[in-house]
Amino acid sequence: MDHEYLANLLYPDIDTVPDDMEKAYPPRDLPEGAKVTRFAPSPTGFIHLGNLYGALTDERLAHQSGGVFFLRIEDTDSKREVEGGVELIIDMLDKFGIHFDEGATSDGDNGSYGPYRQSRRKKVYQTYAKDLVRKGLAYPCFCTPEDLNAIREEQEREKLTPGYYGKWAKWRDADLDSIRRELDAGRPFVLRLRSEGHEGDSFKFDDLVKGKIDITANFIDHVLLKSDGIPDYHFAHAVDDHLMRTTHVVRDESWLPSLPFHIELFRVLGFRMPKYIHTAQVLKLDDGKKRKLSKRKDPEFAMSFFYSRGYPAEVTLEYMMTLLNSNFEEWRNANPDLPYTDFPFTVKKMSPSGCLFDFDKLNDISRTVISRFSTEKMYSSSVEWAREFDPELADLFTANPDYAKAILSIGRGGKKPRKDITVFSDLRSYADFFFDGLFVQKDPFPDVFATEKIREVLSLYADEYDESEDRDMWFARIKSIAERTGFCPDMKEYKAAPELYAGSVADVSMFIRLALTGRLNSPDMYDVMHILGRDRSVSRIRKKAEEL
């Protein structure tokens, strides 16, 4: 077989050789220990928490070491491509504070190791492909999908390892004449690796999170270039990560089964292997079973969902950090005010086992982070979020910024800030009663209390409320009213003998709160009444007393 001849027959237009590529993509000039990582999504426009988990790992490794973090778009399959998908991905990661040093941009490239879209790198791949053919390490295969199906069915019937190998690899040793006959007939072909592996061979491989893993050598003649001349993931991975000088490949562990093939590819191509970090997966509980997140089935794990729900970007990142490095929480506790990027992230602390996503935990982090916002930041973040997701609320807030800030400032700033707000989408139910147009009676008055009794309390309070009283006097008055209407002013005494009273001062407070805010749960009432102002407070209470 004249391999040189075959190579030219298959790829007549390719006039470059691997050496040209090596020169075009020289080793990066980086300090010792600098890591080069990449985020390499397909342009579906959709990224979920699992992707963020990996992207954050990449980003930290690169930027913590003074290296490079780049974006490569794996668009070798046009079926997966979504209009504007690249932009969506870049924008969303940007919103979450993940920024690239180089790579694909919404309308082009930024950096000297591109193009960063695999669809535009055909010539690069074919240069290496042609070289492999020249060396007898790859060959064309003219099998149709039907042929391959037939092979697989037969292998399944005989309980053999499925795949294109051994006697099934009918084009592996085809002669030049039959190849030329197919070519002349215009039949499409894929280029396959002439694997040198033997079934059953095994060896160890070192993964940075999984440790020593058992590899069963590849012996399948996998596809390198599809019939459109574009590579599949595997070949593109080897060529790109070599040329782009990636030092650490971070990807989720579902790639582990194809690692043997990748190892063979790097060897055959003469490339030095990068370090691999196969990350555990973020799982969800589905019908009692754990499974990895799916784009199709789990829209609630899309990053856009977290964004629209109003989790501040840093919250999701903080949560990811707690999953990535378990000592992050401890560090955060000791350094509540430092940016998370100050944390010494390490691959060594990454767990090899998958984890279930925990909304309770995320919510707790979110509450804590939001409770530490200054009023100014709370206001600007709220408005920014609301403009996009609750325009009516945004209008109310921006129409009277001082009023909105007063509302948002309740219980904020002290040593023990309130944690009323978990996500920005809570804002509406947190603040609606401050606006007459939004005020509704959300919770009913409990019917264990006589209507007459409630009315008596409310009327009395409406009559006596004095806005100039300080906090202590204000409460003393509530106590006094409680006492005069048969409610126990002291909680301890009430608990000791509840049967002696109509209720407690807690119940009196509840009546006022319900009249004032329409709900059982609200921020500090003294603050609420002062923000609403005397007239509105009193008229709401009086009105409610009359309606009952």
Add this chain to the structure above:
RNA sequence: GGCCCGUUGGUCAAAUGGUUAAGACACCGCCCUUUCACGGCGGUAAUACGAGUUCGACUCUCGUACGGGUCACCA
């Protein structure tokens, strides 16, 4: 089914082969308290199972079970 990865409370998880097996979230209780919260204190709850190595095993080895992943001209 083959191959690969994994397994410490409900969840995330910490423990150079020697600990009373941390901590956080959730849950429960108590305290604080003017309600709602915040906060403080405390509690329930775990090394999948079986062998082996060892003076000693969560930790090392093997097996079993269970869970997950993967077996495309998709990534």
